[in-house]
Amino acid sequence: MSVREAIEAGTLPDRVWIYSNYHCNLECAYCLTESSPRSRRRSLDAVSMIAVAHEAAELGFREIGVTGGEPFLRRDLAATIAAMAAILPVTVLTNATQFSGDRIAMTDPLVGLPVRLQISLDAPDPEPNDELRGPDNFAKVVDAVPRLVERGLRVRIATTVEPGRLSETDHRRLCELHRTWGIDDDDHLVRPVLREGRADATGMGARFERDQLPPELAVAEHGAFWSAFGPTIRGDVADTHLLITRTILPLATPASALLRLVEGRPQGADANIGIR
Numbered sequence: 001m002s003v004r005e006a007i008e009a010g011t012l013p014d015r016v017w018i019y020s021n022y023h024c025n026l027e028c029a030y031c032l033t034e035s036s037p038r039s040r041r042r043s044l045d046a047v048s049m050i051a052v053a054h055e056a057a058e059l060g061f062r063e064i065g066v067t068g069g070e071p072f073l074r075r076d077l078a079a080t081i082a083a084m085a086a087i088l089p090v091t092v093l094t095n096a097t098q099f100s101g102d103r104i105a106m107t108d109p110l111v112g113l114p115v116r117l118q119i120s121l122d123a124p125d126p127e128p129n130d131e132l133r134g135p136d137n138f139a140k141v142v143d144a145v146p147r148l149v150e151r152g153l154r155v156r157i158a159t160t161v162e163p164g165r166l167s168e169t170d171h172r173r174l175c176e177l178h179r180t181w182g183i184d185d186d187d188h189l190v191r192p193v194l195r196e197g198r199a200d201a202t203g204m205g206a207r208f209e210r211d212q213l214p215p216e217l218a219v220a221e222h223g224a225f226w227s228a229f230g231p232t233i234r235g236d237v238a239d240t241h242l243l244i245t246r247t248i249l250p251l252a253t254p255a256s257a258l259l260r261l262v263e264g265r266p267q268g269a270d271a272n273i274g275i276r
Helices: 003-009 046-059 075-085 101-110 126-133 137-150 168-180 197-201 252-263
Strands: 015-021 063-067 091-093 114-121 154-161 188-192 216-218 223-226 243-246
Touching: 003 046, 003 075, 003 252, 015 046, 046 063, 046 075, 063 075, 063 168, 075 101, 075 114, 091 168, 091 216, 101 137, 114 137, 126 137, 126 154, 137 168, 154 168, 188 223, 223 252
Parallel strands: 015 063, 015 216, 063 091, 091 114, 114 154, 154 188
Antiparallel strands: 216 223, 223 243
16 A cells, blocks of 8 residues: 555545744643753754655645744744645644734735644633743733734634643633634644653653554654654653654655554554544
8 A cells, every 4th residue: 555545545644744843932831842942953944844745745645734842933934834835735833922913924924825823722711821831821822813813814722731621611611712713613622731741751641652643744853753742852852762764855765664554553553542
């Protein structure tokens, strides 16, 4: 079975993740990459990111995901995303705190393109949200999101929580909030904290085995991994327990290696952690 055939059959997910960078302006309590303003400046250059998108399309993948760190700390990010969106639709994970005031203009190159911003918001109130993500995070997000929507950008809200932390009432209030911004329920994701990176150091999140994660190909400057939860950092050292290959390009090399691993799983093994 080829990679394209595996994607068409649903054996492989149809999205490739790219780690654009690892540094961030926040220091979230559960961050799987231990990102912070002090993080080492690991990054994948724009030429490689665009090459990944080209080769992903040739292999039959249908979407690109971009994550970090905080991708929009890169000055070349908007132009790079625009170039990738000319090849495949792109979802960019962001904390949205870079879009205050006139700085929201950095998103201008993305308006009208098949680009979706996935923005983190973990609670319907400032205190519990900011406890995990940092001071004033809630205020910055609720300021940025409606302005991004008004500009014509598609926005998703991602809520990352430990099991039992988000009550039904708070979930309902979060939904009521994003609906006021014109974001429907299909664009609100609730997902668990996984015990990786800083979450492992703080004792947060659910432990997991590889086969519980969807086998979405993820690439970073130091290799290709099983899942976007693969290129994690522990004590400033890159984890390799979900490493597939050190080779990133040509993308056919890690994509084919991932397919062999998926086909070699024991019968009945499947993703069940609920990550989207």
